[in-house]
Amino acid sequence: MNTAQKLKQYIATEIMYADDADALSEDEPLLGSGIIDSLGIMRLVSYIEEEFGVEVPEEQLVPEHFRTVTVLAQFVDSLQRGASA
Secondary structure, three states: OOHHHHHHHHHHHHHOOOOOHHHOOOOOOOOOOOOOOHHHHHHHHHHHHHHHOOOOOHHHOOHHHHOOHHHHHHHHHHHHHHHHO
8 A cells, every 4th residue: 555545544534534545535635625624634644653654844734735645645755755865
């Protein structure tokens, strides 16, 4: 399971309380559509740090990184590359 799939699964089941990840498209707006609010972002950041072994710097907690699952996965992948450098 790749980064986007893991994020999609987590958001769909743990934040949206959907039965499966197919309830969420990888390109669906997360913030504008109300799928994720500020509490959801904090839960998501905690999951990202635990699941992917990265630290999300406070200055990186900007709406641009949480637009869609695709954008968020790219952000997480960049954090992982930075951590291994």
